[in-house]
Amino acid sequence: MTRPNMSFSLFRLICRNNLKNWEFGKEDPQNFYSERVTIAQRQDTSENENCEANTTQPNTDSSGCFGINGLGKTLFFPLVILLSSLQYGFADNSNTTFIDNCCLKITKPEIREGNGELVECYPDYELPLGNGTLMNWGMNISFSPKYVFVPKTKVGICNIVKWAASDEQDLKIRVSGYRHTWNPVYPDNGQVLISLLGLTYLMTDDSSSTVHDHTGAGKELKEIKYVPGCTEPNKIYCKVAGAVTNDELRAFCLNNQDPIHNSYWTIPLNVILVENTLSGTISSICHGAGHSNKTLSDLVEEIEFVNAKGELQVVNKAAQPELMRAAAGSFGLLGVITSITLKLDKMGYALTDPQFVDLSKAIPPPIGTRLDQLPEKLQKDLCIFSQKALDFIILQNSEKFFDRCKDYYAEWFWFILSKNCWINTWNKDDPENDNKNRCEWIYGGEAIYSSLLAWLQNGMSSFVELFDKENFKMPPPPFQEKFVRTSSDIITGLLSTHPRTLPLPEALHFQRGIRHIHVRDVEIEIPISLNQDGQPDWTICQKAWWDAIFVIYRHLEETGTLPVNLTLEMRIMGGSDITMAAQQGNPCTCSIEVLSTMVVPHDEWKALVEQIIGRWITYKDAQDKPLAIRTHWAKEWHGLQFNGIDANDFVRNTYQEAIPKFKHQLAGIAAAGGYTLDDMRKRFSNSLWDDIFFHIRTGSSD
Numbered sequence: 001m002t003r004p005n006m007s008f009s010l011f012r013l014i015c016r017n018n019l020k021n022w023e024f025g026k027e028d029p030q031n032f033y034s035e036r037v038t039i040a041q042r043q044d045t046s047e048n049e050n051c052e053a054n055t056t057q058p059n060t061d062s063s064g065c066f067g068i069n070g071l072g073k074t075l076f077f078p079l080v081i082l083l084s085s086l087q088y089g090f091a092d093n094s095n096t097t098f099i100d101n102c103c104l105k106i107t108k109p110e111i112r113e114g115n116g117e118l119v120e121c122y123p124d125y126e127l128p129l130g131n132g133t134l135m136n137w138g139m140n141i142s143f144s145p146k147y148v149f150v151p152k153t154k155v156g157i158c159n160i161v162k163w164a165a166s167d168e169q170d171l172k173i174r175v176s177g178y179r180h181t182w183n184p185v186y187p188d189n190g191q192v193l194i195s196l197l198g199l200t201y202l203m204t205d206d207s208s209s210t211v212h213d214h215t216g217a218g219k220e221l222k223e224i225k226y227v228p229g230c231t232e233p234n235k236i237y238c239k240v241a242g243a244v245t246n247d248e249l250r251a252f253c254l255n256n257q258d259p260i261h262n263s264y265w266t267i268p269l270n271v272i273l274v275e276n277t278l279s280g281t282i283s284s285i286c287h288g289a290g291h292s293n294k295t296l297s298d299l300v301e302e303i304e305f306v307n308a309k310g311e312l313q314v315v316n317k318a319a320q321p322e323l324m325r326a327a328a329g330s331f332g333l334l335g336v337i338t339s340i341t342l343k344l345d346k347m348g349y350a351l352t353d354p355q356f357v358d359l360s361k362a363i364p365p366p367i368g369t370r371l372d373q374l375p376e377k378l379q380k381d382l383c384i385f386s387q388k389a390l391d392f393i394i395l396q397n398s399e400k401f402f403d404r405c406k407d408y409y410a411e412w413f414w415f416i417l418s419k420n421c422w423i424n425t426w427n428k429d430d431p432e433n434d435n436k437n438r439c440e441w442i443y444g445g446e447a448i449y450s451s452l453l454a455w456l457q458n459g460m461s462s463f464v465e466l467f468d469k470e471n472f473k474m475p476p477p478p479f480q481e482k483f484v485r486t487s488s489d490i491i492t493g494l495l496s497t498h499p500r501t502l503p504l505p506e507a508l509h510f511q512r513g514i515r516h517i518h519v520r521d522v523e524i525e526i527p528i529s530l531n532q533d534g535q536p537d538w539t540i541c542q543k544a545w546w547d548a549i550f551v552i553y554r555h556l557e558e559t560g561t562l563p564v565n566l567t568l569e570m571r572i573m574g575g576s577d578i579t580m581a582a583q584q585g586n587p588c589t590c591s592i593e594v595l596s597t598m599v600v601p602h603d604e605w606k607a608l609v610e611q612i613i614g615r616w617i618t619y620k621d622a623q624d625k626p627l628a629i630r631t632h633w634a635k636e637w638h639g640l641q642f643n644g645i646d647a648n649d650f651v652r653n654t655y656q657e658a659i660p661k662f663k664h665q666l667a668g669i670a671a672a673g674g675y676t677l678d679d680m681r682k683r684f685s686n687s688l689w690d691d692i693f694f695h696i697r698t699g700s701s702d
């Protein structure tokens with residue numbers, strides 16, 4: 001592969017991500033076939049195109065950054081160049097592969113939108129990647145649908161489902177947003193994919209912020225509006241259509257008052273990422289942070305979807321509370337979500353004050369930790385050489401940590417081998433200051449500063465992407481340790497450590513651009529039980545945090561390698577009322593992620609992650625009962641081993657009580673719509689969900 005001209009590519013990447021698709025005109029789906037040609041003509045063209053060899057997607061990527069410390073960090077670019085030249089030293093140019101494309105021609109169905117136009121449809125041979133194979137963002141799952149549809153209207157979606165349900169077709173449908181899920185939730189090969197976002201978003205990771213709608217989604221599927229009906233004080237209902245992204249909701253909340261109260265509103269919690277659909281995050285039961293915050297799915301008041309009969313159906317929380325527990329976290333099984341009504345809070349202002357604190361003090365090891373439990377390298381890094389010193393640190397800092405656990409938002413990052421931990425916990429300012437805070441945010445230039453920062457973060461992440469993701473390899477020991485230490489130093493050097501008062505949506509999405517840094521990611525939800533005083537027992541968080549650190553250091557001492565090379569991230573959050581939520585039944589939850597860049601070979605990452613998880617899943621409560629430790633549905637779990645147990649079996653086991661309830665609730669939804677649970681499964685499931693929920697093994701998910 002030829003390496004692109006560096007300066008041109010930098011300019012292009014930054015423009016691409018920050019000037020909202022400068023190449024969009026070229027990539028717009030409509031431009032792939034700007035004139036409607038006949039099926040025969042298209043087949044001929046495609047056949048010729050597909051006979052050519054095409055490069056596959058690379059399976060490696062670059063390291064990452066998580067934030068910038070104001071505008072003065074001009075050292076970033078030279079440092080990345082330095083780091084990257086270190087990486088070039090270990091480049092491997094051998095893994096560019098070529099595949100031949102053999103395609104079976106199929107007839108393109110003529111399905112109509114609400115306005116009579118044809119629904120945008122791409123049979124496999126027309127997908128611009130050539131061989132009809134698509135990948136998720138995490139690049140660990142590939143899938144080859146027979147057709148991809150990009151409908152723009154609800155009528156279009158209804159017509160697709162009716163067509164797929166016909167005896168002649170009998171095809172299964174799965175919907176995708178940004179494909180940010182690391183498990184095989186996508187269609188089985190030869191089935192149907194519906195993307196409510198345009199084809200650009202399905203084919204590439206090029207697309208960034210989406211406030212000015214470049215997603216190619218239909219207008220009807222992009223609407224956001226406040227709706228009446230909420231009687232709770234200081235809350236409002238907000239209806240977001242099926243293709244709405246986090247970035248759009250963020251911008252809507254910052255800029256639109258509701259017509260009745262003339263107030264601004266905010267989602268109380270969210271994932272950090274802005275580039276995902278609310279339909280996707282809610283279907284996967286995603287979450288943010290804060291002991292009083294449940295999951296995004298817990299905020300859902302109403303869901304409208306196209307059901308297995310190809311008809312619009314609604315589940316409403318007030319009218320059908322039990323059914324909503326399944327509908328608001330149903331992994332795409334329900335049908336195609338066309339809108340979700342969320343309960344929002346009055347806009348609040350976050351007093352953010354991110355800080356670096358010594359690793360041993362930020363989350364101190366649990367009381368009773370012996371010095372000899374700390375691997376030697378760790379003792380050296382922490383400068384702790386006696387039991388007395390260790391005990392003193394634990395005694396001095398445990399209460400401080402417990403206090404932070406009670407903050408409105410609570411999150412800790414440890415960049416691997418760094419001596420510090422980046423703490424991002426904050427509370428909301430007094431509502432009395434809301435007007436003042438908004439004025440300061442707007443007129444004090446904070447709004448502009450925030451946008452600029454987001455723009456820069458996006459650009460920098462893109463810049464990191466430049467460094468030839470397909471050619472990186474982790475350097476061998478002993479350079480590997482040095483490489484990771486240097487990377488972590490660079491990243492931590494860029495993280496913000498100054499206090500700012502921000503509108504809640506800005507504080508929740510404090511880091512932009514992370515989408516451009518592909519990662520491997522597993523996340524485990526550990527229940528936080530109540531102690532004898534009825535208070536959350538935060539000590540389990542200390543235990544889980546340090547068990548992971550011990551495993552990583554021990555592995556380094558034994559092998560000289562660091563298959564987990566990016567970060568550990570811990571968030572405190574609440575429980576959930578959603579039937580299939582990993583947090584369901586927990587008073588509070590300790591949510592820990594283990595992240596690596598893509599330069600780490602998948603198998604090596606998996607092996608070390610399995611060791612860490614292997615420790616976590618043995619935890620028990622005060623009554624010696626195993627804790628209900630579960631995986632995040634959207635992060636990678638499929639294909640992992642859980643102390644020798646296959647992932648699907650482990651997952652099924654950890655939800656043995658929830659699964660029958662979930663199916664019963666789904667059956668209730670089906671009955672309300674005049675069809676059966678089996679109709680739902682046949683239309684909207686795939687091999688993974690067939691196996692997990694219905695004990696049907698069709699093979700391709702395993």
Ligand SMILES: Cc1cc2nc3c(=O)[nH]c(=O)nc-3n(C[C@H](O)[C@H](O)[C@H](O)COP(=O)(O)OP(=O)(O)OC[C@H]3O[C@@H](n4cnc5c(N)ncnc54)[C@H](O)[C@@H]3O)c2cc1C
Nearest residue numbers: 177178179180181271272276277280283286287332337634
């Ligand atoms: C960089 C990164 C950061 C992340 N951070 C967080 C985090 O902070 N917290 C957290 O909890 N998660 C996080 N995630 C996970 C992420 O939020 C989920 O993967 C989420 O589902 C992504 O939304 P999406 O638009 O990509 O959906 P997809 O991954 O495309 O789809 C997810 C699921 O939703 C279904 N679906 C999507 N749209 C519809 C629809 N219209 N109708 C019916 N079903 C539909 C799909 O079938 C699939 O089962 C992160 C992921 C990444 C890549």
